Amino acid sequence: MGLIELQALKDRKDLAALLGVKPSALSYLLYYVPDTKKYQKFEIDKKSGGTRKITAPIGAMKAVQNRLADILYDCCDDVDKANNRRCVSHGFRRGRSIYTNAYEHRHKRFVLNLDLADFFPSINFGRVRGFFIKSVDFKLNPAVATAIAQIACFENSLPQGSPCSPVIADLVAGALDARLVKLAKSARCTYTRYADDITFSTNKKLFPLDIAYQNSLSLSEWHLSEKLASRINGAGFSINVPKTRMQGRHTRQLVTGLTVNEKVNIRASYYRSARAMAQNLFATGKYHLPSKKGGNPSEPQAPEITNLNPLAGILSHIHYIRDRADRRERTEKKKNPTATRSLYRKFLFFKYFVDLKRPLIICEGKTDSIYLRSAVKKLSQAQKNLLGADGKPIFSIFNQNGSASEILQLEGGSEPLKIFLQDYEKKLGPYYYSPLKCPVIVLIDNDEGASSVFAFYKGKLKSDMSLKSIDSFYHVHKNLYVIKTPELGASGKSCIEDLFMQKALSTEIDGKSFATGLSKAAFAEKVVLKDMSTIDFSGFNPVFDRILAVINHYKPEVV
Helix, strand or coil: CCHHHHHCCCCHHHHHHHHCCCHHHHHHHHHCCCHHHHEEEEEEECCCCCEEEEEEECHHHHHHHHHHHHHHHHHHHHHHHHHCCCCCECCCCCCCCHHHHHHCCCCCCEEEEEEECCCCCCCCHHHHHHHHHHCCCCCCCHHHHHHHHHHHCECCECCCCCCCHHHHHHHHCHHHHHHHHHHHHHCCCEEEEECCEEEEEECCCCCCCCCEEEECCEEEEEEECHHHHHHHHHCCCCECHHHCEEEECCCCCEECCEECCCCCECCHHHHHHHHHHHHHHHHHCCEECCCCCCCCCCCCCCCEECCCHHHHHHHHHHHHHHHHHCCCCHHHHHHCCCHHHHHHHHHHHHHHHHCCCCCEEECCCHHHHHHHHHHHHHHCCCCHHHECCCCCECCEECCCCCHHHHHCCCCCCHHHHHHHHHHHHHHHCCCCCCCCCCCEEEEECECHHHHHHHHHHHHHHCCCCCCCCCCCCEEEECCEEEEECCCECCCECECHHHHCCHHHHCCCECCECHHHCCCHHHHHHHHHCCCHHHCCCHHHHHHHHHHHHHHHHCCCCCC
16 A cells, blocks of 8 residues: 555545555544543653653554554655655665664765654654645645544654654654755755764765854864754754764764764774673573663662663674674675674574573475464464463474574475484583573474485484385484474375375466465465464474474473
């Protein structure tokens, strides 16, 4: 859904249909459901100290706002394409990030940063409604614009925590961008904006007075020009003056937290801190988060934590930035990984295989994971032994669509799995803290493609694994196991698709069924996921029996 569909709407009923809800349900949500049933309020810590108030939608309101956000992001793409213009906003835009924002300001003599104050709260109901009515790019029916503003706003402003606040705020701030792009061009500066973070940069010998000037009594102090301030205020925003900073070529220049003096990079101190946290984690299972005061020795050290999520976010961020800056081919990155990539890979190995919280299943490919997740969801309604006390499956399935699959080199097929099995013992070595509380179970098709896995297992353990072997599982090392799809017929050969009943395999999409050339991806997406409620997954029971056999067999060592 995009701009054309949105512009065609006449009223709130039409908008409800586009959002996939009944008009009566949308009206009830907007006018009758109490605020406490639509939003929850809480505070989170800021990196710079203090707290930020979050108002997050819940339930039906969250679902509607998510759908509205998706539509508006599509509209952004349509607007940019139609106008054939270079977008200077890098926050809340598809394909853009803090990296692309910082990239525009590399190798500059001067870099000026300033922040807008109260970015979301300053955009009220009237501004949202007025934008969608008056914007030359949207020109929506007033009734539709009103309904969008009612969905998006809470207590007369865009709430921080709503999935549609970022894209709407970015659209409203487009008028500010137009003014500041014009000013930057006349001053021969580069301009970008990432949400409320604005950056001007230039290679001119003197920074343009039309944008900022030095205090004559204190040359280290800079002030924004009246021309710049008036354009920001005139667009309905205000400046957070204390956060204004000028950075010269011979100082560390930061844009949205990234250094840009030579290339876009992570601060060295930030990486060293992350590396130290990871090393502590691998040695003890615990680590300290850095002080919000920037590591001031006089500040008390934060308590040790075992939650992997904060460190996962830090290392993912570092890897994302440095991997973008690494211009080598993907195969070369894998063959000769940087220290950053190696550290992130080591952390992911620890997270998924060493300190896992429940048994983990690794399939040969993306489609196999889809089959297995669908089968669990369907069969667990009858087979309660597949569910834990929390009502969730007693095992998790490795996501081969995520970046972890690429970093860990588990992107599908039997050959990567063979290498994984082969190197597992060696890769466990560096972890002094190694709880291994749950098994890691590799599921392979019992066909010729698994010959390398069969050969590895025989060579390592001098035990039989073949097309005809019928063991429930094969123990490789410590918490690592292999199971096969059930042996079928005289040859024993089988693949995971053989577990589906003929009815599902015969379902045609565009004149093709799985048996007559429909791809695995199309079968998984257009048959299995689409018709999950009607598909008979009982053929997967033998696989789940083998998974349960492994879980019952594995006894972790006491750490």
